[in-house]
Amino acid sequence: MISAQRIRVTGVVQGVGFRPFVWRLARDLRLSGWVRNDAGGVDILAEGDAADLGCLGQRLRREAPPLARIDGIAVVDVAAAGLRDFVIAASGGGKVATAIGHDTGVCGECLAELFDAGNRRWRHAFITCTHCGPRYTVTRRLPYDRPQTSLAPFPLCPECAREYAAPADRRFHAETTCCPHCGPHLELLDADGAPVAGDAIAAALALLNAGAIVAVKGLGGFHLACDARQPAAVARLRLRKAREEKPFAVMAANVASAAALVDIDGAERERLASSERPIVLLQKRAGADAALPGIAPGLAWLGVVLPYTPIQWLLFHEAAGRPQGTAWLDQPQDLLLVMTSANPGGEPLVIDNVEARQRLAGIADAFLRHDREIVVRCDDSVVRSAAGGFQAIRRARAFTPRAIRLTRAGPGVLALGGWYKNTVCVTRGLEAFVSQHIGDLDNAATCGFLEEAVAHLLQILDVEPAVVAHDLHPDFHSTRLAARIAAARDIPLIGVQHHHAHIAAVLAEHRAEEAALGLALDGVGLGTDGGAWGGELLRVDGAACRRLGHLPLLPLPGGDRAAREPWRMAAAALHLLGRGEEIATRFADQPGAATIAKMLAQRVNCPPTSSAGRWFDAAAGLLGVRPVMAFEGQAAMLLEGLASAHGAAAPLPGPSCVGGDGTPDLLPLLAAMADAADVGAAAAQFHATLARLLAQWVIEAAEREMIRTVALGGGCFLNRILAADLREKLQHAGLTVLEAREVPPNDGGLALGQAWIAQRSI
Numbered sequence: 149m150i151s152a153q154r155i156r157v158t159g160v161v162q163g164v165g166f167r168p169f170v171w172r173l174a175r176d177l178r179l180s181g182w183v184r185n186d187a188g189g190v191d192i193l194a195e196g197d198a199a200d201l202g203c204l205g206q207r208l209r210r211e212a213p214p215l216a217r218i219d220g221i222a223v224v225d226v227a228a229a230g231l232r233d234f235v236i237a238a239s240g241g242g243k244v245a246t247a248i249g250h251d252t253g254v255c256g257e258c259l260a261e262l263f264d265a266g267n268r269r270w271r272h273a274f275i276t277c278t279h280c281g282p283r284y285t286v287t288r289r290l291p292y293d294r295p296q297t298s299l300a301p302f303p304l305c306p307e308c309a310r311e312y313a314a315p316a317d318r319r320f321h322a323e324t325t326c327c328p329h330c331g332p333h334l335e336l337l338d339a340d341g342a343p344v345a346g347d348a349i350a351a352a353l354a355l356l357n358a359g360a361i362v363a364v365k366g367l368g369g370f371h372l373a374c375d376a377r378q379p380a381a382v383a384r385l386r387l388r389k390a391r392e393e394k395p396f397a398v399m400a401a402n403v404a405s406a407a408a409l410v411d412i413d414g415a416e417r418e419r420l421a422s423s424e425r426p427i428v429l430l431q432k433r434a435g436a437d438a439a440l441p442g443i444a445p446g447l448a449w450l451g452v453v454l455p456y457t458p459i460q461w462l463l464f465h466e467a468a469g470r471p472q473g474t475a476w477l478d479q480p481q482d483l484l485l486v487m488t489s490a491n492p493g494g495e496p497l498v499i500d501n502v503e504a505r506q507r508l509a510g511i512a513d514a515f516l517r518h519d520r521e522i523v524v525r526c527d528d529s530v531v532r533s534a535a536g537g538f539q540a541i542r543r544a545r546a547f548t549p550r551a552i553r554l555t556r557a558g559p560g561v562l563a564l565g566g567w568y569k570n571t572v573c574v575t576r577g578l579e580a581f582v583s584q585h586i587g588d589l590d591n592a593a594t595c596g597f598l599e600e601a602v603a604h605l606l607q608i609l610d611v612e613p614a615v616v617a618h619d620l621h622p623d624f625h626s627t628r629l630a631a632r633i634a635a636a637r638d639i640p641l642i643g644v645q646h647h648h649a650h651i652a653a654v655l656a657e658h659r660a661e662e663a664a665l666g667l668a669l670d671g672v673g674l675g676t677d678g679g680a681w682g683g684e685l686l687r688v689d690g691a692a693c694r695r696l697g698h699l700p701l702l703p704l705p706g707g708d709r710a711a712r713e714p715w716r717m718a719a720a721a722l723h724l725l726g727r728g729e730e731i732a733t734r735f736a737d738q739p740g741a742a743t744i745a746k747m748l749a750q751r752v753n754c755p756p757t758s759s760a761g762r763w764f765d766a767a768a769g770l771l772g773v774r775p776v777m778a779f780e781g782q783a784a785m786l787l788e789g790l791a792s793a794h795g796a797a798a799p800l801p802g803p804s805c806v807g808g809d810g811t812p813d814l815l816p817l818l819a820a821m822a823d824a825a826d827v828g829a830a831a832a833q834f835h836a837t838l839a840r841l842l843a844q845w846v847i848e849a850a851e852r853e854m855i856r857t858v859a860l861g862g863g864c865f866l867n868r869i870l871a872a873d874l875r876e877k878l879q880h881a882g883l884t885v886l887e888a889r890e891v892p893p894n895d896g897g898l899a900l901g902q903a904w905i906a907q908r909s910i
């Protein structure tokens with residue numbers, strides 16, 4: 149008895165070798181019919197014995213290809229048509245509902261070919277197959293077929309075409325496949341744009357070895373690379389990138405090559421080697437800073453990433469002496485490369501060849517580039533281990549456009565995020581798509597990238613938003629863009645309070661529907677009362693949010709500037725401690741210290757803030773860690789580095805509340821910082837005391853509100869010492885603690901929270 153079924157598979161099922169997989173299964177089960185891609189995912193018609201059809205459904209799930217993620221399999225019985233064969237049919241059309249594959253590091257099989265001198269793709273800088281390679285960053289629109297990608301200008305040669313058409317081949321329907329005959333062309337240009345003679349990889353490595361800075365075209369943009377072991381090269385890179393003090397990540401050939409510098413546990417090892425290839429922040433070992441001067445000085449951790457493009461692999465292969473085979477992949481290699489985003493001046497990552505020549509002029513000594521266009525700009529993702537898994541710190545390459553599963557469907561929402569580390573979010577049914585990291589909206593180019601990202605996401609997801617959400621701050625470019633989009637489309641606009649959004653983002657990813665307490669510890673966000681919030685205890689019940697309390701207010705002497713100058717926050721703390729007379733002498737090396745003391749005394753230009761970040765800054769300023777910051781959060785990161793190097797410390801004893809509601813009194817803690825002799829011990833004591841006071845505050849509020857769930861959100865939770873200590877204390881008190889994992893706790897998660905709240909507001 150012949151039966152027939154129409155089977156629809158949804159999820160990440162395109163560009164991952166799903167059709168050939170179905171084809172092989174169908175052959176194996178002696179089924180006839182066809183499989184094809186369409187906008188909704190993969191569409192299958194299968195005819196055959198009923199038992200074999202049942203097997204097909206089970207095996208689709210069980211044996212799916214490594215990069216596939218199946219969200220649903222819907223089966224409908226249909227009339228059998230008496231088909232004879234099983235074929236892969238041309239793609240259908242329809243409304244786009246499928247997910248797009250993510251960019252993936254070179255797979256093991258491709259690596260074996262890449263380093264096999266007998267293979268026709270030996271040292272081919274664009275090797276890829278259905279299991280690996282570029283996806284999102286080369287895709288203009290769906291369905292995912294070669295003409296829709298930036299491989300379109302490279303017609304397949306006969307040999308590649310044969311592989312592409314052979315269902316049993318690993319490159320069957322590999323849309324980005326190519327070879328040295330038909331693929332893009334790799335070249336090395338000097339600083340003036342003149343081609344450098346000889347082998348591009350060998351010449352680029354020679355330049356790196358000589359201390360040069362080489363711009364290397366990657367998956368989602370250019371990197372600036374230099375030899376991480378040459379302090380002069382690293383210093384030159386910092387100098388040329390201008391004002392650049394942010395830590396650099398290093399690329400190592402494998403885990404063994406980084407093991408002398410950082411501690412790597414099993415889970416971290418796995419994450420480093422995962423197909424997503426994120427930068428993983430790892431705890432430094434003693435001597436790491438001495439071995440790599442200028443890479444991430446004073447910080448507790450070092451970002452490490454393993455090669456993921458063939459070009460990166462080839463540089464390491466060259467440095468290893470071009471070995472035949474893959475045995476060298478497990479052996480420690482000397483070469484360590486700085487691989488930093490080529491984003492001069494904090495502007496978006498450079499993706500285009502012409503743009504690279506212009507924007508990297510004076511920075512790069514040479515350009516290792518090719519003519520495969522980068523369609524979507526995407527920085528490297530950054531993660532680190534945290535309780536229960538990994539936490540995203542910057543979510544970009546390989547993690548976008550992966551959906552966060554929501555608990556409720558609704559009309560499409562577009563949420564535009566905040567200002568710092570901006571991302572946007574689009575919902576489609578039960579899915580929320582958070583864009584790649586866009587950046588700080590402090591320059592026209594990044595604002596342009598924001599608009600580009602919105603347009604691309606709406607187009608590739610085929611979503612018509614029914615509502616636009618934004619931050620309450622009227623001056624953010626994201627807020628203004630939201631108003632413009634809402635007006636153009638004639639749809640409602642919803643303003644969402646910053647810290648409500650932080651907590652909602654955590655609730656969204658944990659699919660929490662119950663009322664929860666939210667502890668939002670952050671730099672700054674506009675409050676519903678027009679104040680500068682940032683240390684908030686909230687009660688969040690869907691779209692409703694009540695401010696239960698906040699950290700004590702600190703004056704910001706000189707306004708926003710105080711957020712970049714921890715010594716000013718230290719001055720504010722001294723003022724509150726009644727020790728204002730110390731300001732002028734303590735900070736005599738800072739211009740205007742006496743004026744700041746006067747401003748504080750007279751309460752002139754000293755707007756108050758409840759920001760937790762400023763309490764960290766005040767402590768760092770009092771300890772002399774960093775009087776003026778080079779980038780947002782730097783003082784707190786250095787404070788964490790000191791505490792981490794010192795090890796655990798006992799919290800300051802004593803009563804600790806102001807008012808009757810458990811609000812932590814942080815002034816005695818700052819008094820201790822002001823008089824500390826040992827900076828490391830004081831930094832550790834600051835963390836331990838803060839965690840104790842915050843835990844007490846939250847636990848008392850949880851009892852009062854009769855709530856057992858608490859969500860932790862805001863950029864301060866990137867501080868691993870604080871997050872871990874607080875979590876443990878809250879869990880010990882029987883509370884369920886939800887933390888940011890898939891989406892960063894900082895402002896990179898705001899858009900998701902805004903979308904979640906907007907869904908519940910309409």
Ligand SMILES: [Zn+2]
Binds near residue numbers: 255256259279
């Ligand atoms: Zn591959």
Ligand SMILES: [Zn+2]
Binds near residue numbers: 305306307327329
């Ligand atoms: Zn070819």
